[in-house]
Amino acid sequence: MTAQNQPKPDGTTKPDRNPKQDRSRATRQRLLEAAxxxxxxxxWAGSTVSVVAERAGVSRGAAQHHFPTREDLFTAAVEYVAEERSQALRALPTDDREQAVAALVGLYTGPLFRAALHLWVAATDEEQLRERVTELEARVGRESHRIAVEVLGADESRPGVRETVQGLLDMARGLGLATLLTDDRARRERVVSQWARLVNEALSD
Amino acid sequence: MTAQNQPKPDGTTKPDRNPKQDRSRATRQRLLEAAxxxxxxxxWAGSTVSVVAERAGVSRGAAQHHFPTREDLFTAAVEYVAEERSQALRALPTDDREQAVAALVGLYTGPLFRAALHLWVAATDEEQLRERVTELEARVGRESHRIAVEVLGADESRPGVRETVQGLLDMARGLGLATLLTDDRARRERVVSQWARLVNEALSD
Known part of the structure; x- marks a missing residue:
């Protein structure tokens, strides 16, 4: 617990509202979303701190205060947005597996996945990016798996269940890749509906 | 049937061996594999006709005779290697679905997939590449699907079977992506083994 989050006299842990810190946090968030x-x-080639600062309406100096390097900014951005999206998924009801599968696939078919993909591919060829992106991918991957287990109501103590869930997330990633150049929505919906059925049977055996 | 492939007096269709054409074909093949x-x-950023010509031990002029533009060379290369690999898959026995699933996943976890991925990602941002890569992806995707149906012995007239096979190829693509930065083999083998079982059940219902 940080000093900011000390319990207040009324028993809540609402942080002190410090206008300067609030502004700084809002700036940081705008930068991450713009990134x-x-x-x-x-x-990756078209993504620099300057371009993002301009897009976010923040001075280049302020952007560099928050993120000293290009690698800092873009890895933080992908992690931040991945966390935001994961949080949103946790709010799903867990009694509808088809809805859960569709929501998990949705994690991989929007701008976040596209951004992450550019970062991964750039990292294959850039040493200073590679290590950080590998760590980031591992963290985000573990978190996605944890959330998938939760929203699917999967019991991983049973043999095969862990691999069923992992394969489903791999499929979602593959569907995300298929959507890169063409709008693949109609096909994707049919595949999701069939695989939701297969996953549901496998988890209910 | 081209002139080269006219039946010979001995009844075979072995093409005339024209040493100059043979050399030209061999040069083309070396360029495609090097690409x-x-x-x-x-x-993509590090891949030019010159770099490939040097790697293949071919003069730049000869390379440009075969492939006038960088886009020609790299789209032809991905298509050529994809066809080679597809042909190899057709030779698989069709009575072992786990082996078939593993072989299909193998299409997406080697240098060919890595090359195709770089090309796709570059195409999102380069107009002159985009249209050609979109067409290429559609052709290669249809062909992979056809082969998957064949090696899995899948009956697509039954409801859901087409989507089961499509989802499996999406999963293979996702597994390929997971292997981009880290060696993911041990996890992949467990996922393949579990999903081979699920796909086998779905196709045998």
Whole structure:
């Protein structure tokens, strides 16, 4: 617990509202969201701290205060947006597996996945990015798996269940890749509906 | 049937061996294979006709005779290697679905997939590449699906079977992506083994 989050006299843990810290947090958030959008639209080659600062309406100096390097900014951005999306998934009801499968696939078919993909592919060829992206991918992958287990109501103590869930997330990633160049929505919906049925049977055996 | 492939007096259709054509075909093949290896290792930014010509031990002029533009060379290369690999898959026995699933996943976890991925990601951002890669992806995707149906012995007239096979190829693509930065073999083998079982049940219902 940080100093900010000390319990208040009324028993809540609402942080002190410090206008300067609030502004700084809001700036950071704008930068992170602009960075993901920029990466998704223009790829790694077209994504620099300056371009993102301009897009976020923040001075280049302020951007560099928050994120000293390009690698800092873009890895933080992908992690931040992945966390935001994961949090949203946790709110799903767990009694409808088809809805859960569709929501998990949705994690991999929007701008976040496109941004992450550009970052991964760039990392295959850039040493200073590679180690950080590998760590980031491992963290985000573990978190996605944890959430998938939760929203699917899967019992991983049973043999095969862990691999069923992993394969489903791999399929979702593959569907995300298929959507990169063409709008694949109609096919994707049919595949999701069939695989939701297969996953449901496998988890209910 | 081209002039080269007219039946011979002995009844075979072995083409006339024209040493000059043979050399030209061999040069073309060396260029295509070098192009895929180059793309897989260095990505789109590091892949030019000159780099590939040098790697293949071919003069730049000869390379440009075969492939006037960079886009010609790399789209032809991915298509050529994809066809080679598809042909190899057709030779698989169709009575072992786990082996078939593993072989299909193998299509997406080697240098060919890595090369194709670099090309796809570059195409999101380069107009002159985009249209050609979109067409290429559609052709290669249809062919992979056809082969998957064949090696799995799947009956697509039954409801859901087409989507089961499509989802399996999406999963294979996702597993390929997971292997981009880290060696994911042990996990992949467990996922393949479990999903081979689920797909086998779904196709045998």
């Amino acid at each position: 993901v959008a920029c990466l998704a639209e223009h790829g | 895929v290896a180059c793309l897989a290792e260095h990505g």
